[in-house]
Every structure is written in C-alpha cells, then in structure tokens.
Amino acid sequence: MSLKKTSILFSFLAIAIFAIFSSEAYASQRFADVPSTHEAFHQINYLEDRGIIEGYSENGTRVFKLYQHVTRGQAAKMVVLGAGYKPLKVTQSSFIDIDPKTEPELSGYVERAMSLGLFNEVPDKRFKPHTPLTRGEMSKVVATAFKLDLEEYASYPSPFCDITSDHPYFKYINALYYNGISQGSKGKFNPDSYLTRMQFSLFVARAMDKQFRLTVKPVNAQNPCQHQTAPEKTDTIGRATVNNLNVRSEANDRSEIIGKLNRGDEIYVISIDGWWAKVNYQGSIGYVHKTYLKLLSQSGSKVKNRIIVLDPGHGGKDPGTVKGKYAEKRIALAVANVVKRKLENDGAIVYMTREGDTYPTLQDRVDFAHKHYAEMFVSIHVNSASSSSAKGTETYYSISANDNELEDRALATNINNEIVKQANMQNRGVKRADYYVIRHSVFPSVLVELGFITNNEDLSKLVNSNYQQVFGNAIYQGIVHYYSN
Numbered sequence: 001m002s003l004k005k006t007s008i009l010f011s012f013l014a015i016a017i018f019a020i021f022s023s024e025a026y027a028s029q030r031f032a033d034v035p036s037t038h039e040a041f042h043q044i045n046y047l048e049d050r051g052i053i054e055g056y057s058e059n060g061t062r063v064f065k066l067y068q069h070v071t072r073g074q075a076a077k078m079v080v081l082g083a084g085y086k087p088l089k090v091t092q093s094s095f096i097d098i099d100p101k102t103e104p105e106l107s108g109y110v111e112r113a114m115s116l117g118l119f120n121e122v123p124d125k126r127f128k129p130h131t132p133l134t135r136g137e138m139s140k141v142v143a144t145a146f147k148l149d150l151e152e153y154a155s156y157p158s159p160f161c162d163i164t165s166d167h168p169y170f171k172y173i174n175a176l177y178y179n180g181i182s183q184g185s186k187g188k189f190n191p192d193s194y195l196t197r198m199q200f201s202l203f204v205a206r207a208m209d210k211q212f213r214l215t216v217k218p219v220n221a222q223n224p225c226q227h228q229t230a231p232e233k234t235d236t237i238g239r240a241t242v243n244n245l246n247v248r249s250e251a252n253d254r255s256e257i258i259g260k261l262n263r264g265d266e267i268y269v270i271s272i273d274g275w276w277a278k279v280n281y282q283g284s285i286g287y288v289h290k291t292y293l294k295l296l297s298q299s300g301s302k303v304k305n306r307i308i309v310l311d312p313g314h315g316g317k318d319p320g321t322v323k324g325k326y327a328e329k330r331i332a333l334a335v336a337n338v339v340k341r342k343l344e345n346d347g348a349i350v351y352m353t354r355e356g357d358t359y360p361t362l363q364d365r366v367d368f369a370h371k372h373y374a375e376m377f378v379s380i381h382v383n384s385a386s387s388s389s390a391k392g393t394e395t396y397y398s399i400s401a402n403d404n405e406l407e408d409r410a411l412a413t414n415i416n417n418e419i420v421k422q423a424n425m426q427n428r429g430v431k432r433a434d435y436y437v438i439r440h441s442v443f444p445s446v447l448v449e450l451g452f453i454t455n456n457e458d459l460s461k462l463v464n465s466n467y468q469q470v471f472g473n474a475i476y477q478g479i480v481h482y483y484s485n
C-alpha cells in the first residue's frame with residue numbers, strides 16, 4: 001500500500017470514527033431537564049454542540065431551565081455566537097448597568113449586539129441585561145442577527161391578528177414567519193409577552209439551520225383574523241391572590257405566557273376544568289391556575305360551585321384526643337357534617353376526607369383534596385392540654401412553601417372569629433403551624449381546634465349536639481365571609 005493510499009484510508013477512518021462519536025454525542029442527554037423525548041432536545045443539543053448555550057450547574061447536575069424567561073443579556077450572547085460574531089471588548093461600557101470589569105462576558109456580547117443593531121437604542125444608557133426579552137424584541141434580534149430578508153417579506157400580509165403593517169416590529173415578525181422560524185400562537189404573535197429559554201433556543205436553532213425550520217402555511221390577506229373571543233362578563237370573577245401570576249394561552253403550565261396578574265387584579269372566569277380557569281384576559285381567552293384565584297360568584301350564594309374539602313380529624317383506629325367516653329374523632333365528624341350540609345344547601349361542592357369512622361392517613365387526606373381539585377381545605381380537630389384550665393378556640397394555617405399565606409390567614413381569621421363569637425369561646429387566635437394536612441396544599445388550607453376536651457366548660461359544648469350545630473354553623477359562616485370580601 002502506498003503512503004498516499006494509507007493516508008487516505010486513515011482519513012476515512014478518522015472521519016468514520018469522528019462520525020460515530022459525534023452522532024453519539026448528538027443523541028446523548030446533556031441537561032437533566034431536557035430528556036431525549038423533549039420537543040426541543042435536538043435543537044438544544046445542536047446549540048450546545050456549538051458552544052452557544054451552557055445551561056446551569058445545580059448541585060452537580062447540569063440543567064437548562066427550559067421554562068425560565070430568556071433575558072436580554074442571555075439573548076445577546078446566544079445570537080452573537082449563533083450568527084458567528086465575537087464579543088466586542090470595551091474598557092468603557094456604553095451602559096451604566098453593565099460593568100465590563102465585573103461582567104466582562106456580558107459586556108462583550110451586549111456591546112457587540114448593539115453595534116450590530118440587534119436591539120433598539122436604550123434610554124438612559126440602561127441596557128437592562130437581566131430583564132426578560134419580549135417577543136417583539138426577539139423578532140428584531142433574530143431577524144437582524146441572521147440577516148433575514150426583511151424588505152422582501154415587508155410586502156407580505158401579516159399572519160397575526162395583533163400585528164398590523166404599522167407595528168414597529170412588523171417586518172421582523174413577518175420575516176420570522178415566512179422563514180419558518182415562528183408561528184405565534186392561535187393567530188397571535190403577542191409581541192409584548194416574554195418567551196422562555198426553550199422557545200428562544202428553538203428560534204435560534206431554526207434561524208441557524210434550515211433542518212429545524214417549520215413549514216410555512218400560506219396566509220390569506222383577505223381572511224380577517226379568526227380568533228376565539230372571550231365573553232365580556234360571566235357569573236364568576238377570579239381575583240388574583242399573588243403577584244406576577246401567569247395568564248397562559250392554554251390550560252397547562254408549559255404554554256405561552258400571554259399576560260400577568262397581580263394580587264387583587266380581577267378577571268372574568270368563563271369556566272373551570274381541573275386546576276385551570278378559562279378567563280377573559282383583555283378580551284381574549286386565557287388560562288390561569290385556579291389555586292391563585294379567589295373565585296367570587298356574582299349571583300346567588302357566595303359559595304355556589306366552590307369546591308371545598310372538609311377533613312374531620314383522626315378516625316377509625318385513631319380516636320384523637322380522648323376524655324372518658326368522649327373522643328375527638330366523633331366530635332370532629334359531627335361538626336364537619338353540619339358544615340357540609342350548610343355549604344351544600346348554598347350550592348357548594350363539598351367532599352369529606354372521611355364520612356364515617358375510618359382512618360385515612362394524612363397523605364391520603366392531602367391526595368384526596370388534590371384529586372378533587374380543592375379550592376379550600378378545612379381540617380376540624382379538638383384540642384387537649386395537661387392543664388384543665390387551658391380552653392378556647394384556635395385556628396392554624398401553614399406558611400411552608402405557600403404563596404397563598406394571605407388567603408390562608410384570612411380564611412383562618414374568618415372561621416376563628418365566627419366560632420369565638422357564636423359558641424362564646426375564649427379566643428386563642430390564629431396561629432402558624434406546619435401541620436401535615438395544611439402544609440402540603442397551596443389552596444387556602446386551615447386547621448381548626450374547636451376547643452379543649454380537657455377543659456370542662458369547652459367539653460360540655462363540644463359534646464352537646466346543639467353546640468355542634470353552632471360550631472358547624474360558625475365554620476360555614478366563616479367560609480361564606482371569606483368569599484364575601
């Protein structure tokens with residue numbers, strides 16, 4: 001074999017070996033949160049192969065954080081690298097919110113991105129690198145960095161209801177659409193919404209490589225936008241219980257974020273399916289996780305259609321606290337039955353974790369509430385103490401892992417006050433404690449200790465069927481009050 005032939009053979013071998021290794025690398029999982037079955041798996045690997053994304057290291061595990069918003073700074077880095085440019089090193093930053101000494105990498109990519117005209121000029125010399133990128137900004141960043149044919153598509157009709165030809169990002173958005181890079185959602189582009197790191201990765205991969213592009217559907221210029229319109233008013237208002245609450249395009253937590261609500265904001269609820277409330281968001285259909293909406297019926301009773309889980313404590317083999325022939329489990333069930341009847345009379349949908357003398361575990365009770373898509377959870381108990389002088393009512397709420405602390409406290413206060421007033425109990429107040437059944441639920445969840453089995457005065461009420469009616473009525477009215485303001 002001649003020397004030349006040997007070297008050719010060697011080259012072939014090297015290419016073959018390289019191909020085997022690179023295809024294996026291509027198929028392997030890089031990030032714990034991007035499995036090979038994920039829709040963006042190939043695109044994200046493609047970008048990682050080219051050093052365009054790195055992801056994060058968390059406790060020794062590499063993650064990409066697919067569903068976090070992509071920031072302006074991250075976007076600058078990805079497109080500068082993706083389009084084959086180098087960072088632009090400067091000694092004096094063009095922006096007062098980026099210091100090239102402490103953040104040299106960020107500075108380099110942002111300076112380059114601005115020099116290429118990928119972003120609009122920024123006011124007050126603030127680039128806001130850690131602010132999420134909007135979809136409108138994205139269109140300009142991607143279309144400009146990858147030199148899409150902007151002028152050609154500027155004469156084409158917009159496929160999006162919310163983008164007219166005088167929209168500042170019109171030509172960029174059209175270029176993305178007609179190049180198969182973005183198709184919007186349900187006929188809209190939502191230029192003011194943020195996008196996730198996954199979505200931005202898909203757009204960059206499509207811009208870089210035609211293998212990833214979408215099939216472009218023809219747009220009929222005569223055909224006005226067809227999108228679902230939301231009814232203006234409905235019978236139920238949802239009031240946001242937290243800030244920064246996502247309104248999504250579909251009833252799942254991976255769909256596009258089309259808006260945000262802050263605590264106290266109110267929207268009309270069209271219907272509820274599982275955890276998701278279909279709402280009128282600025283005239284369009286949107287979806288909000290109902291755990292973060294206080295649902296307020298606009299006609300009839302305040303609890304109409306509300307899903308309320310009552311949890312009579314203990315049961316079966318577990319009597320709870322006991323005094324003579326009296327057991328907590330029976331008192332709790334008797335009072336819960338009263339609450340149930342009254343709520344149901346008002347049109348609420350009530351589920352009980354136990355209807356008889358059975359023992360669901362604490363986890364069973366939590367699972368039960370989730371299975372029924374509970375909007376509220378009220379656990380009913382009786383207290384005891386070594387001192388017979390301890391007496392009165394107290395109500396607990398949990399703050400662990402709970403964004404709805406304010407709602408929990410409001411519900412606990414309403415119930416506690418009603419019991420104290422109606423059953424003439426000593427007020428021991430509303431307290432925080434991470435009891436199992438309330439700490440594992442984000443919807444408003446409280447645990448009521450009606451009174452002390454170890455105190456004679458409390459005991460005489462707890463075991464009296466007339467007083468059990470009073471306790472039950474007080475809890476019922478506490479719930480109604482909670483929904484009344």
Ligand SMILES: [Zn+2]
Nearest residue numbers: 313320381382
């Ligand atoms: Zn108990």
